[in-house]
Every structure is written in C-alpha cells, then in structure tokens.
Amino acid sequence: MIKHFTAIFIRYKGLLRCVIGLGFICFFLLILIDQAIGFYVRQGIYTDSKTIPYRPYGLVLGTSKYFAKNTPNLFYQHRLEAAQQLYRQGKVDYLLLSGDNRTLQYNEPRTMFRDLRKMGIPAEFLYLDYAGFRTLDSVIRAEQVFKAHSITIITQKFHCERALFIAKYHNIDAICFAAEYPSGYSFVRFREFFARLMAIWDLLIEKEPHFLGEPEPLPSPIAR
Structure with missing residues (x-):
C-alpha cells in the first residue's frame, strides 16, 4: 500500500507542486486585497467619539441579535x-x-429599533431600512433612497473598511465609527477576507441593491 501511494506521489509530484503554489498565490492575493482596502479607507475611520466629525445621519449596519442557541x-x-x-x-x-x-420572525431593523428605544433614544430619531440585505444595499440605499448625503456608518472596524470602500466607489460622502470588536471571534475576521473579494466583484459587475424603490428622504439636519 505504501509503495502504491509513493508511486502515485512521484507520478503527480509536479501537479501537486502546482496546486500548492497556486494555493499560496491565492492566499497572498486575499491578504493583499484585504490590506489594500483597509489602507485605502483608513482616514475615514474613527474610534474616538470625541474626535469624530458631526454628520446628520448615522447608518447602523444590521446583524443578528443572537448567534446559534440564543447566544448573545x-x-x-x-x-x-x-x-x-x-x-x-x-x-x-x-x-x-x-x-x-427575511421573515416575520427575523427582522434586524425592527429589533434594533426596539432595543435602541429601550436604551433611551426617542422613536422620532430612528428610521428603518428593511431592505439592507447586504452591506452594498445598506450603503447605496442610505444615499439614493433615504437621501442621507452625509453619513456616519456604525459597525466594527473590519466592516467599516468594506462599507467605506463601497461608499467611495459610489461617491457617497461617508465616514465610519468603529464599534468595539468582541474578543474571541477570529472566524468573523477570517470570513471578511472573502467578503471583500465578493465586494470587489460586485463593484466590477456594477451590482445594484435588490430593491431601490421610491425616495423616502430623512428629515433635514437639526439646526445647531
């Protein structure tokens, strides 16, 4: 048996080297794309609420309230x-x-609305976008549907980078406030490598949001 596998290895050694080499190239490209996007948008990301400039509209990017088995x-x-x-x-x-x-039971905007109300934010300052199926949808709809022409995106830093990259491509005036990143969730950051690759592909093929519809302008900025 060992001799059989040795013979196969020797026979296909060149092919195996090519496959391994291609794998390394793909991995290097993923890292390069990831870092290039982060570098390109770095000046638009803020981590200190005291230094971030005022923008009339904050765009909170949704995610599920719980992981599997009702883990927060x-x-x-x-x-x-x-x-x-x-x-x-x-x-x-x-x-x-x-x-x-996506369903009557799963509704990210409605859940965020209810929780932010419990956190003391009045309902008249909260607006819901039920069609933010992906980051691309959320960012483009904020500008085109809700007419939020000057926005602060609110999400974790890794997500900020992809959202700002999309915003810059579409000439949307946006900055981002980086929320705290929980410790112990390295798989989320790993998944972002492929999400950024998909984001570039979507921009190259000029993918549009699933839904646009009629404009629903947000209120004018509050006079200060």
Missing part, C-alpha cells in the same frame, strides 16, 4: 452602544437602522 451576539450589542453614544454626544441627529428582513 456582542457585535450587535456593541454597534447599538456605539450608535447610542454618537446620538447622545450630538455627533448624529438621526439613526438609519439598516438590515435584513
């Missing part, structure tokens, strides 16, 4: 805490809650 999703919790912080400090006037609304 800290990415969700930290995004809402960041949104509350910016609102209370007067860094945004209105919050646009954008997320997936």
Whole structure:
C-alpha cells in the first residue's frame, strides 16, 4: 500500500507542486486585497467619539441579535452602544437602522429599533431600512433612497473598511465609527477576507441593491 501511494506521489509530484503554489498565490492575493482596502479607507475611520466629525445621519449596519442557541451576539450589542453614544454626544441627529428582513420572525431593523428605544433614544430619531440585505444595499440605499448625503456608518472596524470602500466607489460622502470588536471571534475576521473579494466583484459587475424603490428622504439636519 505504501509503495502504491509513493508511486502515485512521484507520478503527480509536479501537479501537486502546482496546486500548492497556486494555493499560496491565492492566499497572498486575499491578504493583499484585504490590506489594500483597509489602507485605502483608513482616514475615514474613527474610534474616538470625541474626535469624530458631526454628520446628520448615522447608518447602523444590521446583524443578528443572537448567534446559534440564543447566544448573545456582542457585535450587535456593541454597534447599538456605539450608535447610542454618537446620538447622545450630538455627533448624529438621526439613526438609519439598516438590515435584513427575511421573515416575520427575523427582522434586524425592527429589533434594533426596539432595543435602541429601550436604551433611551426617542422613536422620532430612528428610521428603518428593511431592505439592507447586504452591506452594498445598506450603503447605496442610505444615499439614493433615504437621501442621507452625509453619513456616519456604525459597525466594527473590519466592516467599516468594506462599507467605506463601497461608499467611495459610489461617491457617497461617508465616514465610519468603529464599534468595539468582541474578543474571541477570529472566524468573523477570517470570513471578511472573502467578503471583500465578493465586494470587489460586485463593484466590477456594477451590482445594484435588490430593491431601490421610491425616495423616502430623512428629515433635514437639526439646526445647531
């Protein structure tokens, strides 16, 4: 048996080298794309609410409130805490809650609305985008449907980078406030490598949001 596998290895050694070499090249390209996107948008990302410029509209990117088996999703919790912080400090006037609304039971914008109300933010400053199925949808719809022409995106830093990359490509005036990244979730950051690759592909083929529809302009900025 060992001799049989040795013979196969010797016979296909050249092919195996090519496959391994191709794998290394693909891995290097993933790293390169990931780092290039982060470098390109780095100046638009803020981690200190005291230094972030005022923008009238905050775009909160949705995610599920729970992981499997009803485990709380800290990415969700930290995004809402960041949104509350910016609102209370007067860094945004209105919050646009954008997320997936795939079923009656799963509704990210509605869940964010309810939790932010419990956190003390009045309903008149909260607006819901039920068609934010992906980051691309949320960012483009904020500008084209809700007419939020100057926005602060609110999500974790790795997600900020992809969202800002999409915004820059579409000439959308946006910055991003990086919410806290929970420790112990390295798989989320690993998945982002492929999400960025898909984002580039979507931009190359000029993919549009699933739904646009009629404009629903948000209120004018509050006079200060």
